[in-house]
Amino acid sequence: MQKHPASSYARILFRHLRLSEETGAAYFAGTNVTYEELMTLDGTLSQQALSRIYRNALAIYGRDDLGLSIGRQLRLSTHGALGVATSSGPDLRTGMYLLEKYGQTRSDFFDFALYEQKQGMRLTFTETFDLADLRAFITESVLSGLFSAITFFTEIEAFNGQVNFAYPRPRYWQQYRQHFGSRVSFDHKVTEVIFPDDVLSLPSPTADPALHKQAVAMCERHLQGIKTGQAEAPVLSTEEMVIKLMSENPGKIWSLDEVAAKMDISARTLIRRLAADGTQFQTLRDNLAKEQAVTYLRDDRLSVESIGYLMGFSDASSFRRSFKRWFGETPSQYRGKINRS
Numbered sequence: 001m002q003k004h005p006a007s008s009y010a011r012i013l014f015r016h017l018r019l020s021e022e023t024g025a026a027y028f029a030g031t032n033v034t035y036e037e038l039m040t041l042d043g044t045l046s047q048q049a050l051s052r053i054y055r056n057a058l059a060i061y062g063r064d065d066l067g068l069s070i071g072r073q074l075r076l077s078t079h080g081a082l083g084v085a086t087s088s089g090p091d092l093r094t095g096m097y098l099l100e101k102y103g104q105t106r107s108d109f110f111d112f113a114l115y116e117q118k119q120g121m122r123l124t125f126t127e128t129f130d131l132a133d134l135r136a137f138i139t140e141s142v143l144s145g146l147f148s149a150i151t152f153f154t155e156i157e158a159f160n161g162q163v164n165f166a167y168p169r170p171r172y173w174q175q176y177r178q179h180f181g182s183r184v185s186f187d188h189k190v191t192e193v194i195f196p197d198d199v200l201s202l203p204s205p206t207a208d209p210a211l212h213k214q215a216v217a218m219c220e221r222h223l224q225g226i227k228t229g230q231a232e233a234p235v236l237s238t239e240e241m242v243i244k245l246m247s248e249n250p251g252k253i254w255s256l257d258e259v260a261a262k263m264d265i266s267a268r269t270l271i272r273r274l275a276a277d278g279t280q281f282q283t284l285r286d287n288l289a290k291e292q293a294v295t296y297l298r299d300d301r302l303s304v305e306s307i308g309y310l311m312g313f314s315d316a317s318s319f320r321r322s323f324k325r326w327f328g329e330t331p332s333q334y335r336g337k338i339n340r341s
Contacts, residue, residue, distance in 0.1 A: 007038055007045045008248045009107075009141070010053050012078060014038060016070050017060055027056050047108060054134055065172045067137040068179055071144025075295050076152050077247045077288055079145055081222065081240070082106055084247055085215035087291040088208040092153045093200040096123060099146070102219040104226060106145070109138050110191075120161070121200055125191040127166075135167050139191055140179075146193065147180060152295050153202040161195045164188040206290045210279075214239055238263075238273035239284065246288050253289075253312040256281050290326045293319075297335045304331045 019027055021035045028034065031049045045053070058066055076083040082102050086095035096114060100123070103112040110125040123146075131138055143163070150159055159181040169186040176184045218240040245262055246254050259281070260270040274281055289311065296307040308319030323331045 008078065008080065010045060010050060011038055012073055013053075013057055013070055016073055017057060019060075026060055027053060029056055051134060054137060058137060064136070064170060065140075065175060067140025068144065068172075068175050070141060071147070071179060074141075074145050074148045075292060076148050077292050077295075079106055079148070080244060080248055081215045081218035083149075084243055084288065084291075085212055085219055086149050087152060087204060087206050088212040088215060088287065089204055090207055090212075091201055091203050092149065092195075093121070095149050095153075096121060096195070096200070098216070098219065099123070099149075102223055105219055105222040107142055110142060117194075120194060120196045123193045123195070125166075136170055139165065139167070143191075143193070144179060148295070150199070151298055152291070153204065154199060154298075159199060161193060161199060163194075164190070164192050166191045205294050206287065208287055211284075211287050214279075215243065218243065237277055238270070239277040239279055242270075242274070242281065242284050243288070246285060254285060286326060289322070293323055293326070293331070294334075297331060298338060300335075304335075307331065 014024060014027060017027070024035060028038075030052045033045060033049050033053070058064070061069070063069075076087045079086075082098060082105060085098050085102075089095055089098065100112045100114045103110070108128060109131065111128055113124045113126065115122045115124070125139070125142065127135075147159075160183070161181065162183045162185070163176075163180045165176075165184070165186045166188050167186065173184070173186070214237075218237075221240075241263060242259055245259060256267050256270065260267040263270065265273075271281065274284075292311055293307065296302055296310060302310070304320070305316040308316045311319065313319040313322070320330055323329075323334070327334055329337075
């Protein structure tokens with residue numbers, strides 16, 4: 001069975017390197033992938049093509065720490081339905097079980113396994129094939145995705161678990177502490193993250209049982225598509241399609257008309273189909289934006305003005321108004337509450 005990874009990470013990496021259709025030829029060298037294919041929202045890439053693109057990206061970047069650099073761009077919402085299911089679920093423990101079950105819908109470089117321990121949980125990453133020269137880059141990228149979930153629930157500085165890596169300590173290893181906490185170790189047989197109970201039990205600030213159920217259903221359909229060899233054409237509901245579009249393309253305030261145009265239907269038809277699914281466009285958009293905003297606010301390096309810009313708002317005032325409508329308080333008040341906890 002050949003798996004087909006989603007192309008969203010390759011798109012994010014392409015943009016991170018500040019490439020364009022005119023300047024990106026080296027990014028695609030040695031593959032049959034075109035710029036148009038990469039930018040297709042439902043696009044997929046073979047494992048071989050994605051590996052070659054990653055090697056090309058490392059050559060373009062010119063430094064070994066690209067995995068950590070791109071990791072700063074990864075938020076829960078960039079992980080598609082799996083990210084939505086995690087952010088809308090009750091706690092981080094639930095999110096880790098979702099990763100174990102549905103992780104291959106986002107990446108086929110690792111198999112994930114969870115082991116409950118006396119005072120926490122151990123998550124292991126087993127390579128599905130020899131990652132060779134890409135081992136550090138792919139591990140850094142995948143763990144950054146995991147830690148986008150951890151930092152959604154708690155400050156990364158507060159993570160008091162252990163992270164072990166299955167390769168020698170890189171020369172830039174001190175950067176790992178900024179990304180994965182202070183307790184990192186190298187030269188282990190397997191890459192693993194050990195979670196204490198106090199982290200696993202932290203509740204999601206944007207828990208939504210209805211959205212969670214819908215996102216998990218989307219993950220399940222995608223997983224079954226992979227198992228049956230039909231992962232390239234999953235059958236999604238209208239609600240799932242809207243979630244996929246917005247979650248994989250953060251940094252933009254999507255309008256109803258824009259989403260409808262991307263789906264090749266009228267705005268009225270989109271409203272009608274979402275109503276048949278039991279939801280509304282603004283509800284979906286707000287839930288994803290709330291998750292994004294909370295994640296950004298946990299990063300003290302970002303001002304409220306910067307967060308509004310990153311989310312696609314035209315000015316800070318618009319962001320503050322929307323945030324107060326979502327949470328009943330201003331972004332500064334919410335951030336202060338986080339810092340006191």
